[in-house]
Amino acid sequence: MTTHTTTADNAQPHKEKPPTGLIPIPVGPARALATGGGILTVVSAFLAWTWTAAFPGDLTVYGYPGGLQWLVLIAGALTALLGLASYGVKGIRTIAPAGTDAALKYAALAAFATAWYTLFAISDKLGGLANLEPGGWIAGIVTLTAFIGALALPFQRPHTYPVDEEDSAWEQFKHRTRNASTIFKGAFAAETPAPPRKLNSYLEILIIIAALATGLLVFTYGIGTEYDELFIGFLITVGFCFAALSKAGLVAQVSTYTARHRHVTLVGAFLAAAAFPFTQNDDQYATIGVYILIFATVALGLNIVVGLAGLLDLGYVAFLGVGAYAASMVSGTPSSPFDVHLPFWGAILVGAGASLVFGVLIGAPTLRLRGDYLAIVTLGFGEIFRLAANNSDGSSGPDITNGSNGISSIPNLKIFGFDFGVEHTIAGFTIGRFANYFFLMLLITLVVVLVFRRSENSRIGRAWVAIREDETAALAMGINGFRVKLIAFALGASLAGLAGTVQAHVTYTVTPEQYQFANSVPPNSAFLLAAVVLGGMGTISGPLVGAALLYLIPNKLQFLGDYQLFAFGLALVLLMRFRPEGLIPNRRRQLEFHEAELSPGETPPPAALSKTGV
Structure with missing residues (x-):
């Protein structure tokens, strides 16, 4: 009927x-x-x-x-x-x-x-x-x-499931x-949302510039909050307002414009970051800025290993330590066992080269393992490095690292007569010691970003992604899995060594306690991995944003005392529960995480699948 x-x-x-x-x-x-x-x-x-x-x-x-x-x-x-x-x-x-x-x-x-x-x-x-x-x-x-x-x-x-x-x-x-x-x-x-309307190229570039300027303003305000109540209120406001702009479609629209003008976005982001020291009256917050860049650079190197190649490395901070120790030993410090004083270019090559060698030595016998087994082996390597550096004091082992005292009195860098340890006046602005190292670290971060971009879009980068998605299928298609994974491991280690070189000169002292798996002060392996996952694996901007948040927030939450890590861990749990793909996700991974939320029979649009994020 x-x-x-x-x-x-x-x-x-x-x-x-x-x-x-x-x-x-x-x-x-x-x-x-x-x-x-x-x-x-x-x-x-x-x-x-x-x-x-x-x-x-x-x-x-x-x-x-x-x-x-x-x-x-x-x-x-x-x-x-x-x-x-x-x-x-x-x-x-x-x-x-x-x-x-x-x-x-x-x-x-x-x-x-x-x-x-x-x-x-x-x-x-x-x-x-x-x-x-x-x-x-x-x-x-x-x-x-x-x-x-x-x-x-x-x-x-939404679609719900019957009980x-x-x-x-x-x-x-x-x-x-x-x-x-x-x-x-x-x-x-x-x-x-409807597809973003294509505007005049100059207008899109102006929107990108406005977004970068807003980001600089928000970061400068957050890092310069004068009291604890203001910083917590800042986190609440920024978090929910960003969610509002995201739901309104503005974030996706700006992301589309940045994808169309990648080079403009990269140069604009670099200039916005370079403007940060000029917004400060003293060197206080430039200190946090340079450590954020060190942390972010190392996280971006780890993103090659974890985000692109899919290798879970829990001892990655050890490569940062290898670079820092190697560079400090040739810096001319009196506490070094070697009477060598190389210029900056020599020290940075030694630091990156030492980390590269260790990456190959550790990766060659272990990268035939997969998943949890590889994670346990890399975790063991990180602890072995810390214990070896702690015991190389002349009594428990060879006199190389001065044991728990570490290598101290590391001199400031000098490049072409420019002393990074003294103040300089640029365009009427007084730039202090940490601001000098901020600019140097910004250049190194730019190099790492370019290496990541070129690697991601290369043949080897596509092989990494294939290994990450399905190693068995990749091997069946003729990809040499061991060689591809070893290249990722070695490249990620050398990038960590670059950052370690600058870290040694910024902190004046290198000690084994700085390179543990987990402690309350980043960078460490746990925080580095959290920065990659929190920011968005497989993207460039994701680990940079994740590292900035993971360094800045604990630094500002010190007033919580014993409850600091509890509050921080609770925030991470909630974020991973409601946004498991990260703050700035890879588009393909975002669709994978939210596949269950699609209505029965609904498929994601092909345009979304073709975008891999920024």
Whole structure:
């Protein structure tokens, strides 16, 4: 029997139900509530939130935001802009090419979380909610209002998996947990974005420059936060605002432009990084900058081994130590057993060459292993290196490394008469010692990036990817797996040796304790591997961003004391749970991780499969 549907039934639009537990609010008032709440959030940032300046940032001034109020203002402004874009306001709607609803939720969450964190921080530091001025209460109410309105907006109902009553209680629990997580993601899921519109080349380049300038501004602000509460608020705001921009489609759109103008992006990123020391009044934060670059360079070298070739190396930090020890021994320091003083070019070649030799010596007998077995062997090599350096003190072994005292008094580098250890004036700016090494390390990072790019796009790079995806199939197609993996191991080791050369001269001292598998101070093997996985394996920018975050955040979270690693580990677990492909993922790996989220019968677009990320 055939069933007919009336015209009235066909005219009824399909309406998605809001997530369980939310009060149903019509879409129109909900969008108005979120937009109005964003506008009022901006206004509330100009009010006094507390009566005393004892809370850092001075939140007592009417008409001028201070400290954490600036972060709430930025999140509120983004919420208001996305709300106006959802109404199709001409000139504003272009900021959300992938839709506004999911982005609006994250922006409202950024304002709500930052404002309420500030209110609780004020109460905790000053001794109770009585220390809040009316402006603080207003900020809390309007951000909560905006967040409730944003949550009431429609969301994409995802595909869920049925629960079989015959399964065990544990299996049923896992299915229900997975479905709940999928529904939660669906509430914050963006619409399917249209392909980015091709603009004039000069306009696309201007957008890239603006994105790089914004990145420099955000990094400079974050690294220069003056007190602990401000840095935590900064992390909350930046994290949720970045998620909002990503859901709005802006991040994907800028990524498309950078893929079209790779050389412009590379030069622009290099110039933006080079401008960082000129934004600082002293050498304090240039110190963090140079260590971030050392950490990032080593992580990028490890990305060749792990991200491209798929070899799990848990002792990679040992190659950094080999380069540092080798370069320090020929630097002319009185604590070196060799009376040799080579110029910088000789020292850097010795450091990279020593790491290359050790990479070949360790890789030749071990790279026939796979998976966990290879990981255990490389972990053992890392510990052997540290113990050997610790015992080479003249009593437990040969007198080469001075044991636990290490090699000290390493002189500063001099290149063509330029002394990296003294201040220099460039264009009216005073550049200190760490800023000098920052520029040197930036050049080395650029070299490593170029090596990575050329290797990735070469024949050997495609062989690495084939080995990573399926070694058995690659061997069947005629690829010499052992030789290809050995090249990756040796190249990654030599790049770590380059960074180790500079590290030895920056720190003045090289000791075995600097090169452990895991400790609270990066770089170490655990942090290096986390930087690659967190940033995005197989990409260039991923490990650089991951290394910067993994070095900067623990450095800024030292006030947590014994809870520092707990908070840091919890953040990593949550990030890997909700974004397992990394912050800047390889496109193909991103599709692999989220293949289960596709609807039954749905296939990823061919255009997405052809892109490998940046």
